[in-house]
Amino acid sequence: MYAFDIERPTTVADAVKLLVASEENQPLSGGQTLIPTLKQRLASPETLISLTGIDEIKGICEDDSGRICIGAATTHAEVASGAGKYPALAALASHIGDPAVRNRGTIGGSLANNDPSACYPAAALGSGAVIVTNSRDIAADDYFQGMFTTALEPGEIITEVKFPVPQKAAYMKFEQPASRFALVGVFVAQYEGGVRVAVTGASEEGVFRWSEAEAALSSDFSASALEGLSLPGDGMISDMHGSGDYRAHLVAVMTRRAVTAAG
Structure with a gap:
């Protein structure tokens, strides 16, 4: 693993400022993909911007239209236990990885990485979800653009995912x-x-x-x-x-x- 600095902002605005300060800076959510990548020396960011201290992008709620809204820094285990109004989504989250992965990995990190074998991309696309960032709303049909490729622009951070609940x-x-x-x-x-x-x-x-x-x-x-x-x-x-x-x-x-x- 190469040496790097780490910053722990407490707001999305501060995280964005740190992220755009250098092209070598990289966001860190649950770290279930990034940390192994760093250990293998396949990435060498100058600074990691930890998102785990930003409370405004955590938690699960329901909006006025009945959509399940999940903060990007919400862990898989929290989705499994807290998305009961969308049982299929909760069940999906409960079978991601092992307990260690479920208690550290986050829905936002998974969608930002867009691994071709990850589970959440199927849930988001299959639900017609909306991926909310610090600057815009992106429909799932427009968000996923190929293996490990998304519509996210430099300096853009996922803050929330809104899932319409199906029949x-x-x-x-x-x-x-x-x-x-x-x-x-x-x-x-x-x-x-x-x-x-x-x-x-x-x-x-x-x-x-x-x-x-x-x-x-x-x-x-x-x-x-x-x-x-x-x-x-x-x-x-x-x-x-x-x-x-x-x-x-x-x-x-x-x-x-x-x-x-x-x-």
Whole structure:
């Protein structure tokens, strides 16, 4: 690990000032990805800007439109125990990593990193969530832009995530047993206006929506509506854990399981 300084601001405004002071400065939330990266000397920030002391971006509440609003510095364990009005989201959070990860990792850190196998991106995209930053609101459909790539600009910090609560929803994850990341994870949510299906862990482009499944399920929200639907293996992640074709097959399997669990 390279040497670095650390700053602990107590407001978002102070954190932004510190972050934009140098291109070498980097925000630190739960650190569940960044700290291992630093240990392997794959990153060498000049200063880490810790966000854990900013109370204004912690906690869970409900807004006037019934959305579940979660502060970016809220841990996975807190989401699991506090997002009971959105059971599928709480259940997803309760199965991220292990207890150590759940008690340190944060929803904002996960969404900012946008790991292609992380669970929260599927929940945000599958729910049509809004990612709120210190300067604007970003719809989930516009936020995720590829593997480890988001719409965040330099000096922009996630402060809150707003989740519309669906009529029915479920998340099913085929877990890689060592890392507990999703080899494939599918989040299905039924709203009055239709169904959203978001897939993580599968594509080389990161989290994505499966439009064909959404159309089928919007007409008939049942696992049988998905019969005959499949995705090609091209463009899917292929590694030691599974080929692209295998992951494409798992997407269909996990989608059917999620619909059954939700229904």
